[in-house]
Amino acid sequence: NMDFFTSIPTHIDYVGQAKAEKLYRAIITLFSIVGFIWGYIVQQFSQSVYILGAGFILAAILTLPPWPMYRRNPLNWQNPRNPEEKSSG
Template identity: 30%
Template sequence: MNYLEGKIDFHGQIRCSKYMNYGILTSGVAAYIAGWLAHDSFLSIKVFLILSIIAGIICIPAWPMYNRKPLQFQKTKN
Protein backbone atom coordinates (compact mmCIF):
# COMPACT_ATOMS: atom_id res chain seq x y z
CA MET A 1 0.00 0.00 0.00
CA ASN A 2 1.25 3.43 -0.88
CA TYR A 3 1.04 5.52 2.30
CA LEU A 4 1.10 8.81 0.39
CA GLU A 5 -1.84 8.08 -1.92
CA GLY A 6 -4.28 9.44 0.66
CA LYS A 7 -7.15 6.95 0.47
CA ILE A 8 -8.88 6.61 3.83
CA ASP A 9 -12.50 5.84 4.68
CA PHE A 10 -14.97 8.06 6.50
CA HIS A 11 -14.41 6.38 9.87
CA GLY A 12 -10.67 6.78 9.34
CA GLN A 13 -11.13 10.48 8.62
CA ILE A 14 -12.98 10.95 11.90
CA ARG A 15 -10.34 8.97 13.80
CA CYS A 16 -7.52 10.92 12.15
CA SER A 17 -9.21 14.23 12.94
CA LYS A 18 -9.56 13.27 16.60
CA TYR A 19 -5.91 12.19 16.80
CA MET A 20 -4.74 15.44 15.22
CA ASN A 21 -6.92 17.61 17.46
CA TYR A 22 -5.83 15.80 20.61
CA GLY A 23 -2.21 15.83 19.44
CA ILE A 24 -2.14 19.57 18.82
CA LEU A 25 -3.95 20.27 22.10
CA THR A 26 -1.52 18.05 24.01
CA SER A 27 1.41 19.70 22.23
CA GLY A 28 0.24 23.15 23.24
CA VAL A 29 -0.37 22.24 26.87
CA ALA A 30 2.93 20.35 27.20
CA ALA A 31 4.85 23.18 25.52
CA TYR A 32 3.26 25.78 27.79
CA ILE A 33 4.06 23.78 30.92
CA ALA A 34 7.64 23.04 29.82
CA GLY A 35 8.27 26.67 28.93
CA TRP A 36 6.70 27.90 32.16
CA LEU A 37 8.69 25.52 34.36
CA ALA A 38 11.98 26.29 32.61
CA HIS A 39 11.22 30.02 32.11
CA ASP A 40 12.31 29.56 28.51
CA SER A 41 10.16 30.59 25.55
CA PHE A 42 12.43 28.90 23.03
CA LEU A 43 12.01 25.57 24.85
CA SER A 44 8.27 26.03 24.60
CA ILE A 45 8.52 26.50 20.83
CA LYS A 46 10.80 23.46 20.45
CA VAL A 47 8.49 21.21 22.47
CA PHE A 48 5.46 22.37 20.49
CA LEU A 49 7.17 21.80 17.13
CA ILE A 50 8.50 18.36 18.06
CA LEU A 51 5.15 17.13 19.39
CA SER A 52 3.29 18.64 16.42
CA ILE A 53 5.61 16.83 14.01
CA ILE A 54 4.93 13.57 15.85
CA ALA A 55 1.17 14.22 15.58
CA GLY A 56 1.64 14.89 11.85
CA ILE A 57 3.55 11.64 11.37
CA ILE A 58 0.68 9.80 13.04
CA CYS A 59 -2.04 11.52 11.00
CA ILE A 60 -0.77 12.60 7.59
CA PRO A 61 0.15 9.30 5.86
CA ALA A 62 -2.71 6.98 4.87
CA TRP A 63 -1.94 4.26 7.41
CA PRO A 64 -3.92 0.98 7.07
CA MET A 65 -5.68 1.69 10.39
CA TYR A 66 -7.47 4.58 8.65
CA ASN A 67 -8.86 2.34 5.89
CA ARG A 68 -10.47 -0.52 7.81
CA LYS A 69 -14.00 0.08 6.49
CA PRO A 70 -13.69 1.13 2.84
CA LEU A 71 -16.77 2.41 1.09
CA GLN A 72 -18.41 -0.13 -1.22
CA PHE A 73 -19.97 1.39 -4.32
CA GLN A 74 -22.91 -0.15 -6.15
CA LYS A 75 -22.26 -1.66 -9.53
CA THR A 76 -23.72 0.19 -12.51
CA LYS A 77 -26.78 -1.25 -14.21
CA ASN A 78 -26.80 -1.37 -18.00
Protein backbone atom coordinates (compact mmCIF):
# COMPACT_ATOMS: atom_id res chain seq x y z
CA ASN A 1 0.00 0.00 0.00
CA MET A 2 2.77 2.45 0.87
CA ASP A 3 4.61 1.68 -2.39
CA PHE A 4 1.94 3.62 -4.25
CA PHE A 5 2.53 6.73 -2.15
CA THR A 6 6.31 6.53 -2.31
CA SER A 7 6.20 6.19 -6.11
CA ILE A 8 4.39 9.53 -6.55
CA PRO A 9 6.86 12.22 -7.70
CA THR A 10 7.06 15.13 -5.27
CA HIS A 11 9.47 17.51 -6.99
CA ILE A 12 9.61 19.93 -9.89
CA ASP A 13 12.66 21.46 -11.53
CA TYR A 14 13.66 25.14 -11.54
CA VAL A 15 12.26 25.75 -15.02
CA GLY A 16 9.02 24.12 -13.89
CA GLN A 17 8.89 26.36 -10.82
CA ALA A 18 9.19 29.45 -13.00
CA LYS A 19 6.52 28.12 -15.37
CA ALA A 20 4.16 27.34 -12.47
CA GLU A 21 4.67 30.80 -10.98
CA LYS A 22 3.96 32.55 -14.29
CA LEU A 23 0.84 30.44 -14.82
CA TYR A 24 -0.37 31.10 -11.27
CA ARG A 25 0.10 34.86 -11.62
CA ALA A 26 -1.62 34.94 -15.02
CA ILE A 27 -4.65 32.98 -13.77
CA ILE A 28 -5.07 35.04 -10.60
CA THR A 29 -4.64 38.32 -12.50
CA LEU A 30 -7.10 37.32 -15.23
CA PHE A 31 -9.74 36.10 -12.78
CA SER A 32 -9.36 39.17 -10.55
CA ILE A 33 -9.86 41.54 -13.50
CA VAL A 34 -12.83 39.58 -14.83
CA GLY A 35 -14.25 39.28 -11.30
CA PHE A 36 -13.92 43.00 -10.68
CA ILE A 37 -15.58 43.90 -13.99
CA TRP A 38 -18.41 41.39 -13.53
CA GLY A 39 -18.97 42.44 -9.92
CA TYR A 40 -19.10 46.08 -11.02
CA ILE A 41 -21.60 45.30 -13.79
CA VAL A 42 -23.98 43.38 -11.51
CA GLN A 43 -23.16 45.54 -8.46
CA GLN A 44 -22.45 42.47 -6.32
CA PHE A 45 -19.11 42.26 -4.53
CA SER A 46 -19.83 38.62 -3.71
CA GLN A 47 -19.68 37.80 -7.44
CA SER A 48 -16.17 39.26 -7.58
CA VAL A 49 -15.14 37.12 -4.62
CA TYR A 50 -16.65 33.95 -6.15
CA ILE A 51 -14.86 34.51 -9.46
CA LEU A 52 -11.55 35.20 -7.70
CA GLY A 53 -12.09 32.08 -5.58
CA ALA A 54 -12.68 30.01 -8.72
CA GLY A 55 -9.45 31.39 -10.18
CA PHE A 56 -7.59 30.51 -7.00
CA ILE A 57 -8.91 26.93 -7.08
CA LEU A 58 -8.04 26.57 -10.77
CA ALA A 59 -4.55 27.96 -10.20
CA ALA A 60 -4.02 25.62 -7.25
CA ILE A 61 -5.09 22.58 -9.28
CA LEU A 62 -2.82 23.53 -12.16
CA THR A 63 0.26 24.60 -10.21
CA LEU A 64 0.48 22.82 -6.85
CA PRO A 65 0.78 19.16 -7.92
CA PRO A 66 4.09 18.21 -9.57
CA TRP A 67 2.60 17.63 -13.02
CA PRO A 68 4.95 16.17 -15.67
CA MET A 69 5.05 19.51 -17.51
CA TYR A 70 6.95 20.89 -14.49
CA ARG A 71 9.57 18.10 -14.51
CA ARG A 72 10.96 18.30 -18.05
CA ASN A 73 14.35 19.85 -17.19
CA PRO A 74 15.92 17.79 -14.39
CA LEU A 75 19.20 18.88 -12.86
CA ASN A 76 22.27 16.82 -13.67
CA TRP A 77 23.99 16.44 -10.32
CA GLN A 78 27.73 15.90 -10.10
CA ASN A 79 29.02 12.61 -8.77
CA PRO A 80 30.00 12.79 -5.09
CA ARG A 81 33.67 13.14 -4.29
CA ASN A 82 35.50 10.33 -2.59
CA PRO A 83 36.07 11.56 0.99
CA GLU A 84 39.37 9.66 1.21
CA GLU A 85 40.94 11.70 -1.60
CA LYS A 86 42.71 14.84 -0.43
CA SER A 87 41.44 18.03 -1.95
CA SER A 88 43.99 20.13 -3.78
CA GLY A 89 43.19 23.53 -2.44
